Amino acid sequence: MNTCKIVVADSDSKSREIICGFLKKKGYLVHTAADSSSALRVSRSIMPHLVIMDVNLVGGNAYKTARIIEDDKISNVIFITNKLDNFFYDWLKTMNIYAYVVKPLNLEQLFQTVEFSINNVNRLNELKTKIEQLETSLKNRKKLDRAKGIVMKMLNISEDEAYGYLRKKSMDMCISIDVVAEKIIKKYG
Amino acid sequence: MNYQKNKEELLRKVEELEVEFIHLQFTDIVGIMKDVTITVEQLEKALDNKIMFDGSSIDGFVRIEESDMYLIPDLSTFAVFPWTNFHKEARLICDVYNMDGTPFEGCPRNTLKKMLKEAEEMGYKLMVGPECEFFLFNTDEKGNPSLETHDDAGYFDLAPVDLGGDARNQMIVALKEMGFRIEASHHEGAPGQHEIDFEYDDALKTADNIMTFKMVVRIIAQRNGLHATFMPKPKIGVNGSGMHLNMSLADLEGKNVFNDQEEELKLSETAYHFLGGLMKHARAYTVLTNPTVNSYKRLVPGYEAPVLIAWSASNRSPLIRIPAERGEATRIELRSPDPSANPYLALAATLKAGLDGIVNKIDPPEQVTSNIYEMGAEEIEERAIDRLPINLYQALQELAKNEIIKSSLGEHVYRRVVSAAQYEWKEYSKYVSQWELDRYLRKY
Numbered sequence: 001m002n003t004c005k006i007v008v009a010d011s012d013s014k015s016r017e018i019i020c021g022f023l024k025k026k027g028y029l030v031h032t033a034a035d036s037s038s039a040l041r042v043s044r045s046i047m048p049h050l051v052i053m054d055v056n057l058v059g060g061n062a063y064k065t066a067r068i069i070e071d072d073k074i075s076n077v078i079f080i081t082n083k084l085d086n087f088f089y090d091w092l093k094t095m096n097i098y099a100y101v102v103k104p105l106n107l108e109q110l111f112q113t114v115e116f117s118i119n120n121v122n123r124l125n126e127l128k129t130k131i132e133q134l135e136t137s138l139k140n141r142k143k144l145d146r147a148k149g150i151v152m153k154m155l156n157i158s159e160d161e162a163y164g165y166l167r168k169k170s171m172d173m174c175i176s177i178d179v180v181a182e183k184i185i186k187k188y189g
Numbered sequence: 190m191n192y193q194k195n196k197e198e199l200l201r202k203v204e205e206l207e208v209e210f211i212h213l214q215f216t217d218i219v220g221i222m223k224d225v226t227i228t229v230e231q232l233e234k235a236l237d238n239k240i241m242f243d244g245s246s247i248d249g250f251v252r253i254e255e256s257d258m259y260l261i262p263d264l265s266t267f268a269v270f271p272w273t274n275f276h277k278e279a280r281l282i283c284d285v286y287n288m289d290g291t292p293f294e295g296c297p298r299n300t301l302k303k304m305l306k307e308a309e310e311m312g313y314k315l316m317v318g319p320e321c322e323f324f325l326f327n328t329d330e331k332g333n334p335s336l337e338t339h340d341d342a343g344y345f346d347l348a349p350v351d352l353g354g355d356a357r358n359q360m361i362v363a364l365k366e367m368g369f370r371i372e373a374s375h376h377e378g379a380p381g382q383h384e385i386d387f388e389y390d391d392a393l394k395t396a397d398n399i400m401t402f403k404m405v406v407r408i409i410a411q412r413n414g415l416h417a418t419f420m421p422k423p424k425i426g427v428n429g430s431g432m433h434l435n436m437s438l439a440d441l442e443g444k445n446v447f448n449d450q451e452e453e454l455k456l457s458e459t460a461y462h463f464l465g466g467l468m469k470h471a472r473a474y475t476v477l478t479n480p481t482v483n484s485y486k487r488l489v490p491g492y493e494a495p496v497l498i499a500w501s502a503s504n505r506s507p508l509i510r511i512p513a514e515r516g517e518a519t520r521i522e523l524r525s526p527d528p529s530a531n532p533y534l535a536l537a538a539t540l541k542a543g544l545d546g547i548v549n550k551i552d553p554p555e556q557v558t559s560n561i562y563e564m565g566a567e568e569i570e571e572r573a574i575d576r577l578p579i580n581l582y583q584a585l586q587e588l589a590k591n592e593i594i595k596s597s598l599g600e601h602v603y604r605r606v607v608s609a610a611q612y613e614w615k616e617y618s619k620y621v622s623q624w625e626l627d628r629y630l631r632k633y
Binding site: 011034035036037038039040041044045058059060067068071072094 | 272274275327328329330331332352355412413414415
């Protein structure tokens with residue numbers, strides 16, 4: 001995991017330096033941001049594996065900034081906080097990773113949380129992609145079945161013939177069979 | 190935006206999309222979008238036109254003793270904000286009504302609607318396509334906008350990513366999801382300057398679209414750590430941001446009436462008269478198309494913005510250009526408006542100018558074929574070419590003299606526009622700028 005990119009967004013220059021220096025020693029590629037807007041700009045520029053964000057980041061609400069980073073699928077965020085209250089825990093539940101670091105910093109704890117987060121995120125992302133793929137193929141399958149039904153009824157042919165018909169159309173038109181199915185459903189369905 | 194539905198259908202749609210918050214939007218007289226946010230539970234009440242707000246808290250609306258007003262949502266303007274994932278948000282653009290159920294005459298959207306009705310009674314429908322420019326600047330560590338553009342910012346050292354271009358693409362995606370048809374988008378002349386053009390539509394929809402566009406651009410910029418500004422001239426020495434308006438009239442069947450295949454320039458008599466009206470009243474409506482002190486710093490020679498009141502079918506320098514396309518795309522491009530204008534009022538006033546041209550058969554002066562920027566003072570004088578007002582104060586005086594344009598606004602809006610502009614000018618006149626200090630502090 002040594003080539004992982006991390007953005008450290010903390011307005012406290014001393015704490016930023018400590019975290020940055022420590023993570024660099026651990027082999028990460030670290031970029032820093034001192035305010036919300038630059039956290040967004042840097043993150044969008046380098047698409048890091050993880051963003052570590054202090055909840056007291058200036059220049060905009062840190063929670064909202066973190067939400068943008070996760071909503072726009074730029075990266076995942078773990079918070080650094082000095083105030084563990086209900087609001088924080090409630091917000092944490094809505095984030096991709098349920099992990100945080102407290103101030104004053106324990107660097108070993110920070111390292112463990114970072115490693116844990118990056119590894120879990122990788123696994124999570126793999127699963128997400130798999131689910132998305134499955135969902136798409138299921139959707140396409142349903143579409144194809146519906147289009148087949150329409151063709152069978154219209155041309156009074158068997159299911160195999162209907163499939164053959166759709167495949168031929170797809171090859172003739174140089175478009176995927178799913179698109180052909182979609183067009184047929186739209187026009188005749 | 191592409192939803193044209195009745196109340197039940199809209200409620201169903203909102204439930205299906207799991208929308209949680211609805212923004213009821215309207216525009217104040219100075220062109221700033223205002224917003225009353227309700228939860229989805231209150232939507233039915235809003236659709237029954239029962240949502241009230243305090244009109245006295247809005248610039249240029251009403252006095253405190255007559256403050257309760259109603260928001261009447263236009264269902265066809267329903268759109269979900271595509272950038273809201275966690276708690277879905279949507280909006281409805283509203284008209285403002287008085288307590289007694291009559292349209293509030295200080296609501297700019299009502300002003301435009303009234304003007305469009307006048308056009309309709311003459312058998313015309315105004316179609317408009319805007320070209321809206323804006324700047325993207327970086328923000329500083331406090332989140333305040335700076336004048337540093339992403340183009341020359343240091344982040345390129347990090348990675349070769351065009352943050353501004355990326356943000357613009359996200360804006361286009363969001364606008365498309367909200368029902369816009371985007372025609373073109375590109376980086377403009379100045380560093381950090383961008384333009385996104387969307388397809389023409391009827392005037393009311395275009396005015397709504399301009400307001401929505403500005404909101405989307407600002408929000409997406411913010412999500413990118415950038416600040417979008419529609420200020421007409423934010424930087425000295427580079428082009429300002431304009432909002433050219435491509436205008437055409439259609440008859441009630443939707444056929445373009447500016448087109449005439451037989452004529453030399455393939456323009457109809459109606460087109461010439463509309464053009465004549467736009468030119469005759471140009472000095473008077475400028476305070477509406479260019480309503481800020483800063484607007485007039487864009488309207489100076491040398492930066493592709495118009496200065497002289499002239500027209501041309503061939504070159505881009507004068508106030509009005511007739512783009513080469515003909516047929517249904519025949520149109521007149523008014524080049525002076527800037528994006529600080531209230532689009533409802535700017536369109537109402539320019540439409541009135543054009544219609545007056547048609548009613549009184551005003552012929553435009555001869556077109557200018559040479560580059561007007563290179564024209565000498567003598568030639569300008571000889572051809573009796575007038576110029577646009579040089580500042581907000583002059584523009585205001587020009588409006589005061591012109592009863593036709595004043596009538597397009599109605600008494601209430603006119604008075605508020607005047608007091609807003611007067612206040613602006615007074616504040617500006619009091620201010621001692623850096624330019625003056627640099628120029629005079631040592632000299633005198």
